[in-house]
Amino acid sequence: MIIRVRKEDLQIKENEAFRSAARTVNSPFTDKILNALSPRKFSMIVFILFDRTTDPIDHVYHIQLKMALNTENDPLMCKCFPISLARPAFKWFKNLPRGSVDSFRSLCDRFIGQYYGNKCSAKDISSLFTIKQHDDERLQAFLTRFNLTKSMVIECYPSTAVQAFKLAMTRGTPFHTSLVVNTPKIMDELNERADGFVHLEEEEAANARKTSIISTEKKSKVKIR
Known part of the structure; x- marks a missing residue:
């Protein structure tokens, strides 16, 4: 006999488990925050x-x-x-x-x-040219870090910020190649174009995780045999 569990019941049980676990931790949050349900x-x-x-x-x-x-x-x-x-x-x-x-x-x-x-304190334009993308830093995280620094620069010409971003990026990545072939004039245009590359990067990372899981499962089956 197959017992089917409704998604609503599963969500209720998960939230109950979360609230129960939260009460065992000496949390700075009030019970109202701890007991609040999370979005599905x-x-x-x-x-x-x-x-x-x-x-x-x-x-x-x-x-x-x-x-x-x-x-x-x-x-x-x-x-x-x-x-x-x-x-x-x-x-x-x-x-x-x-x-x-x-x-x-x-x-x-x-x-x-x-x-x-x-x-x-407020930064000058030279601070943008000291930023470098880390080897393991994804494009989304790097964009956020660069834009946060740029927001603290008092005077920054749009084209200068774009050039600083190009120099800061890891060479040879798809997005860096796109910027070299066709350089945007302003950061808004650069950020808009980056969205597609961010999604592509996330999809490739997800596929890599799936491939790794499948490979691990195959190795486990071989060992069992």
């Missing part, structure tokens, strides 16, 4: 980790950009915030008094107050 179609987002060396205001802005479709869901914004913290900053979060955070606003106020000393 929400997929976890990858953030640039805050390691206590960068501007906390920029980091909050980065989270809001990444969570653009969910900024009205205050409990979800709160729950995703700790994921964006590297170990030293996460330790600060973990040591907040239990139940002391009741909104994303209050969490951000505490966070910025703690690391306000890191607040960056």
Whole structure:
């Protein structure tokens, strides 16, 4: 006999399990945040980790950009915030008094107050030419990091920002080749064109994961035989 479980029942059980686990942790969040249901179609987002060396205001802005479709869901914004913290900053979060955070606003106020000393002053154009894309850094993460730095530059000609971005990119990548063949005049055009390459990069990464899983399964079957 086959027992079919409805998606609604599965979602309820998952949320109950989450709330039960949350109560066992000495969380700074109030019960209202911990017990709030998560959206069904929400997929976890990858953030640039805050390691206590960068501007906390920029980091909050980065989270809001990444969570653009969910900024009205205050409990979800709160729950995703700790994921964006590297170990030293996460330790600060973990040591907040239990139940002391009741909104994303209050969490951000505490966070910025703690690391306000890191607040960056205005930058000049030369700061854009010191940025380099890391070997393992995806295009989406690099775009976010570059645009955050550009937003702090007081005076920046559009064509200069585009040239700085080209120099900062890893050579030989599909998007870098596209920029060399046909260079955009402004950053808005560059960002718009980058969207297609970001999706392509994500799809290739997903295919690589699938191939790796299939390869692992085949090796396991061979060993069993």
